[in-house]
Amino acid sequence: MKDIITGMIQQADDEKNLDLISSVRDLVGKFAITFNCPSNWRSIGRELATEYPGDSWVYENLELNDYAE
Numbered sequence: 251m252k253d254i255i256t257g258m259i260q261q262a263d264d265e266k267n268l269d270l271i272s273s274v275r276d277l278v279g280k281f282a283i284t285f286n287c288p289s290n291w292r293s294i295g296r297e298l299a300t301e302y303p304g305d306s307w308v309y310e311n312l313e314l315n316d317y318a319e
Contacts, residue, residue, distance in 0.1 A: 251281075251291050259298075263308050271311045278312065 255274060262270040278298070281291045295317035302309040309315070 251288075252294050252297065255294055255298075259308055259312070262311075266307070268311070271308070275312045279316075282317070 255278065258270060258274050261267065262274060278295045281287050282295050284292070295312075295314065296319065298312065299309070299314040299317040299319075302312075302314060304315070304318075
């Protein structure tokens with residue numbers, strides 16, 4: 251699942267597609283709060299927060315500061 255999310259993020263970043271990045275943000279957020287979601291899916295937001303710089307377009311639009319530790 252993370253590979254799919256990463257591909258979507260890359261496409262959104264390349265195109266600066268706010269609709270797509272917003273959908274990814276919603277999806278990652280749902281994964282994080284869904285109890286019966288696989289644990290490696292629930293942690294995607296935390297993983298992404300460590301992979302992108304805090305001042306990047308992706309970090310800001312995915313609101314990854316919510317997942318930063």
